[in-house]
Amino acid sequence: MSTSTDNYLKAIYSLSNTEDGFVTTNAIAEKLQTKPSSATDMIKKLDRQGWVAYTKYQGVTLTESGKKIALEVIRRHRIWEVFLSDKLGFAWDEVHDLAEQLEHVTSAEMISRLESYLQYPQFDPHGDPIPDAIGRLPKRPKSIRLDAFMVGDKVRITSVDDSSSEMLVYLEKYNAVPGAELTIKKCFDFDNSIQVKIKSKTILLSSKIASSIQAEKMKT
Amino acid sequence: MSTSTDNYLKAIYSLSNTEDGFVTTNAIAEKLQTKPSSATDMIKKLDRQGWVAYTKYQGVTLTESGKKIALEVIRRHRIWEVFLSDKLGFAWDEVHDLAEQLEHVTSAEMISRLESYLQYPQFDPHGDPIPDAIGRLPKRPKSIRLDAFMVGDKVRITSVDDSSSEMLVYLEKYNAVPGAELTIKKCFDFDNSIQVKIKSKTILLSSKIASSIQAEKMKT
DNA sequence: TAGTATTTTTAGACATATCTAAATTTATTT
């Protein structure tokens, strides 16, 4: 189990929400900032080791054991994120990169103790669910992308995509964090941007941002 | 800067207390549980990169920059040890191996915050000094090996060698931890073992153990 | 000091993970 293996399985897991369940070589390569040829090499290795099922020119799916490993890596990553945020006071745009390194320290015992020390957090600072020791994800209010709501809807943010720390800084400035409540004011069809009201301030969210935020509809 | 580089520089630093200051290839290989030929290869690379000065068949010494790196690794290692012990409740024989992995996460900012969170500890759980952010080691009472004292001396343990967790378990059982006070009762010349009184219990320490404990003489 | 033993280095090989460039397969057009 190498760092590289960890990263590939985690990437494949997070890209698995496709129609057929297959994840393409290019998607993996892009996610991991590497070349498609490198991804192919690695995928073949993961296949031989039983972590993924690979069909040439079609893509990969995680096996049960591969999924288990991916969830362990994600668990470690998110628990470390909570630690860095809650205990060391890092801003939420800073925790991802550090957790990216800490997640490769593989001691189930240490992670369990850390989880207990943090009082069993269920979600990381971006609102992503933390798998428990046997890979179960906590239930979360049914959420959809912010750009899928209708004008007039009152919603509560459940999570935001953590892949761009620049965007996180921007979002925090407007208090667009998990738990925040907002109202959809307008939808602009020409560029899919939306106008929302949050804490009495009205701001414009680009299509890219709106699709990076997940929220639940509030009972009115 | 790889994990391997970290480990070699750390090993060389800890082996540098020789007469001439040179550390031999074999010593490094043994410390890192690898083969002398591997150590030679790596040493040549470290030399090319400017971390050590290498003379064939003689050994290596750390350069100033190499020493700086080594102290950074040691700093990270020991601060993590304190965290694992103080905050996560790991026993002192368990922290070394975990810190061995955590020490390779290289973020000066994170370590500084962790240090602050732990309230600036000066020594790790085994009594070893923690370098500050610019590599300065805290002053420590003048300590010598336990087997160098005389019968009748009252001494206080300052540190114990942390390389064998089995020994640490044994020592903890008899409260032979940093800070503990004891009296040298007898010295057996035939095997260099010593008898000491600690917390009203008299125990026998083998030569190996006695030489793994550092202590300071107490004013009587 | 010559001979033996030990330490250290070299030569050549291997595994991991990556890359570039070229070949192949699949998808899309016209």
Add this chain to the structure above:
DNA sequence: AAATAAATTTAGATATGTCTAAAAATACTA
């Protein structure tokens, strides 16, 4: 359906860090 475009794979190379076996240098000893 043929031609073109895009995605994917292969072939061959590179860098890192390790190993075994053999050669070279140093240290010990008789």
